[in-house]
Amino acid sequence: QVQLVQSGTEVKKPGASVKVSCKASGYTFTTHGFSWVRQAPGQGLEWMGWISANSGDTDYAQKVQGRVTLTTDTSTSTAYMELRSLRFDDTAVYYCARDVAPARFDFWGQGTLVTVSS
Amino acid sequence: EIVLTQSPGTLSLSPGERATLSCRASQSISSSYLAWYQQKPGQAPRLLIYDASSRATGIPDRFSGSGSGTDFTLTISRLEPEDFAVYYCQQYERSPPGYTFGQGTKLEIK
Helix, strand or coil, X not given: CCEEEECCCEEECCCCCEEEEEEEECCCHHHCEEEEEEECCCCCCEEEEEECCCCCCEEECCCCCCCEEEEEECXXXXXXXXXXXXXXXXXXXXXXXXXXXXXXXXXXCCCEEEEECC | CCCEEEECCEEEECCCCCEEEEEEEEEEECHXXXXXXXXXXXXXXXXXXXXXXXXXXXXXXXXXXXXXXXXXEEEECCCCHHHCCEEEEEEEEECCEEEEECCCEEEEXX
């Protein structure tokens, strides 16, 4: 069965960086890409970017472009999201999702809470 | 950038009733690029509908999606207690490539 397991809660200071991992299992890793979505407390869903697990091609949302980097490690079937220059409003739950086709995120990780606090 | 507007913001219904949730796009989108998700408190979203009207694996047939162009609808024919949650629509744009979500509709027990 397909599973996406994310790394644990992070607390960071403003200006720091965070790297969240998403380990996939139950399917061939390079078959599908990953999107990353975040959700600020009590708010809706915000797409951050996409990465092809096969080619490494990426697309980023304009709002976070320049601060976010998506990568994958095919040897460990793990996707990563790194966000730099953290601000208070980056506090959110960050999700990875398997992106099997445009607008079809069929499996999601459990979410990783990132808190930015001084 | 295409904006998705969901209505109503909150919908109060009783189990057994029919729920109709709306998602309106600021410009026409391909039906192949419209999805619906359900999210319960403390959980990740779950894919319900893709391609505007195709049910995802394991989704009960009381959930259905319809629409085209700028107007899309998620219908839950007879509400079960576990259906009370927040629902989001999502669309994909080719240029520039990316996704947007609606702001969500909260379906609550009346």
